[in-house]
Amino acid sequence: MFTNNTAQFYCEGIVKEYYEVPVVQDISLELPEGGFISLLGPSGVGKTTLFNVLSGVEKPDGGRVYLNGEDITGVSGKVSYMLQKDLLLEYRTVLDNVILPLLIRGEKKKAAREQAACFFPIFGLTGYEKKYPYELSGGMRQRAALLRTCMTHNSVILLDEPFSALDAITRRKMQAWYAEIAEQMKVSTLFITHDVEEALILSDTVYILNGKPGKITNKIEVIPPRPRDRDFPVSNEFAQQKRFILEAIGDK
Amino acid sequence: MKKSPNIFKPAGSPHKSWLPFIPAAAILLIWQLLNISGIIPPYMLPGPLQVLAAFAGDFQLLMRHLLYTLLEALSGLAIAVTAAFVLAIIMDANRFIKQSVTPILLLTQTMPVIAVAPLLILWMGYGIAPKIMLVFLTCFFPVTIGLLGAFASADNDALRMLQSMGAKKRQLYFYIKIPQGLPAFFSGLKIAGSYSIIGAVIAEWLGGDAGLGVYMIRVRRSYSFDKMFAVIILVSALSLLLIKLVSLIEKAAMPYRKGITENHG
Numbered sequence: 001m002f003t004n005n006t007a008q009f010y011c012e013g014i015v016k017e018y019y020e021v022p023v024v025q026d027i028s029l030e031l032p033e034g035g036f037i038s039l040l041g042p043s044g045v046g047k048t049t050l051f052n053v054l055s056g057v058e059k060p061d062g063g064r065v066y067l068n069g070e071d072i073t074g075v076s077g078k079v080s081y082m083l084q085k086d087l088l089l090e091y092r093t094v095l096d097n098v099i100l101p102l103l104i105r106g107e108k109k110k111a112a113r114e115q116a117a118c119f120f121p122i123f124g125l126t127g128y129e130k131k132y133p134y135e136l137s138g139g140m141r142q143r144a145a146l147l148r149t150c151m152t153h154n155s156v157i158l159l160d161e162p163f164s165a166l167d168a169i170t171r172r173k174m175q176a177w178y179a180e181i182a183e184q185m186k187v188s189t190l191f192i193t194h195d196v197e198e199a200l201i202l203s204d205t206v207y208i209l210n211g212k213p214g215k216i217t218n219k220i221e222v223i224p225p226r227p228r229d230r231d232f233p234v235s236n237e238f239a240q241q242k243r244f245i246l247e248a249i250g251d252k
Numbered sequence: 253m254k255k256s257p258n259i260f261k262p263a264g265s266p267h268k269s270w271l272p273f274i275p276a277a278a279i280l281l282i283w284q285l286l287n288i289s290g291i292i293p294p295y296m297l298p299g300p301l302q303v304l305a306a307f308a309g310d311f312q313l314l315m316r317h318l319l320y321t322l323l324e325a326l327s328g329l330a331i332a333v334t335a336a337f338v339l340a341i342i343m344d345a346n347r348f349i350k351q352s353v354t355p356i357l358l359l360t361q362t363m364p365v366i367a368v369a370p371l372l373i374l375w376m377g378y379g380i381a382p383k384i385m386l387v388f389l390t391c392f393f394p395v396t397i398g399l400l401g402a403f404a405s406a407d408n409d410a411l412r413m414l415q416s417m418g419a420k421k422r423q424l425y426f427y428i429k430i431p432q433g434l435p436a437f438f439s440g441l442k443i444a445g446s447y448s449i450i451g452a453v454i455a456e457w458l459g460g461d462a463g464l465g466v467y468m469i470r471v472r473r474s475y476s477f478d479k480m481f482a483v484i485i486l487v488s489a490l491s492l493l494l495i496k497l498v499s500l501i502e503k504a505a506m507p508y509r510k511g512i513t514e515n516h517g
Contacts, residue, residue: 055416057412076418077416077417081416087407087409089410089427089431090508091432091434091508100414100417100427104417104419104423134508
């Protein structure tokens with residue numbers, strides 16, 4: 001257990017059961033301010049369940065979630081999350097999709113639009129404000145969805161396999177781009193993935209979730225620390241860490 | 253093999269909107285020839301030209317009756333749409349109400365409108381009120397059912413996303429359920445639109461002093477078959493026009509649909 005934890009966002013001893021069968025057990029994670037941690041595990045290990053608990057959509061059967069020292073267990077809206085499906089509403093323009101979090105908070109449409117429009121250049125969406133989602137490519141749709149997520153103004157973002165529906169080339173680009181955006185927007189990220197390389201490239205720390213019920217079996221501090229140079233994915237360090245993780249997942 | 257006629261158009265061939273006019277013209281021609289030849293006496297089946305003449309002769313009278321019928325139909329339709337929205341939202345938001353009201357809603361639809369109409373006249377008199385009521389009764393159901401189905405099949409993930417942003421119930425309807433329900437709403441509205449004209453005409457048959465239904469009764473009593481045909485054609489033209497109008501509103505209300513159907517259709 002963490003005592004006097006100073007991390008921006010952390011959880012302790014999370015347990016979640018469905019019909020009295022535990023899905024995840026004793027999960028503790030910590031995400032420092034501006035940090036990037038990944039949760040890596042095979043399909044069906046309870047990643048999305050844990051994610052629902054952390055985002056406050058579901059209440060855990062045990063354990064607590066904290067944000068900036070405040071207990072936010074079971075409270076939604078405190079941290080933002082984004083899914084693999086971009087969930088852009090087809091009947092709203094890109095700009096009007098992006099301002100949804102602001103509108104829901106009760107801000108005026110005009111003010112919300114002005115506020116969001118400033119971010120379009122940073123997200124590479126300039127000129128697409130008035131387009132409808134069907135006019136955007138997969139990568140652009142994800143960027144728009146991410147901008148919408150950022151408009152919640154929460155400092156912690158949970159990403160559930162956000163890039164897994166994209167083709168390999170677009171995915172690489174989006175990963176690099178996301179790392180930059182997270183830095184610029186000063187957000188901390190918890191990233192859920194089953195892609196070992198993606199986890200290594202992006203994260204400070206990789207947690208491996210494995211078994212039934214899902215438990216944290218390993219915690220890997222990725223070396224070297226971020227920011228890393230472009231050759232990292234072809235370095236020896238990368239290969240060693242990748243082998244270690246693959247073995248850790250495969251053992252169970 | 254011999255090339256088969258163009259009944260089954262090959263996929264992707266351009267839509268030729270003038271094609272239906274060929275058989276229509278043929279039918280009109282045969283009809284007129286029957287009339288000229290005298291096989292069927294003209295007083296029983298007037299020819300198209302006679303019908304046209306009757307239409308032109310009574311044009312002003314017909315237009316006056318038409319406006320009255322249109323007023324009844326549109327008022328009834330407007331009330332039906334408003335009520336359908338209110339009821340559908342209440343039913344969708346409350347499972348208990350939905351389960352208890354749905355059977356009653358279905359039951360009302362099994363009642364023949366023609367049988368109810370005389371009762372309405374008895375209760376509400378010969379004025380415009382029973383006509384509007386009958387239009388309301390015929391149009392209310394298709395719109396309500398369409399909306400209920402659409403609300404129930406709203407995208408759950410999108411709803412959850414909005415809830416995670418802290419959206420209230422009212423906002424879920426405003427941002428997700430109603431806009432996602434628009435296509436189903438407009439399908440229902442097209443059906444209701446044509447029902448509304450027919451409903452108004454049926455109500456007029458049973459009494460009143462204006463409307464296309466009243467005109468129909470009068471010309472039938474005087475055995476003016478040519479005028480009869482003229483008014484029947486006018487009623488169906490009016491229904492078609494109303495459906496077309498709904499389509500136009502639909503396109504204007506959902507500019508994004510064009511792209512969706514182009515991409516996936």
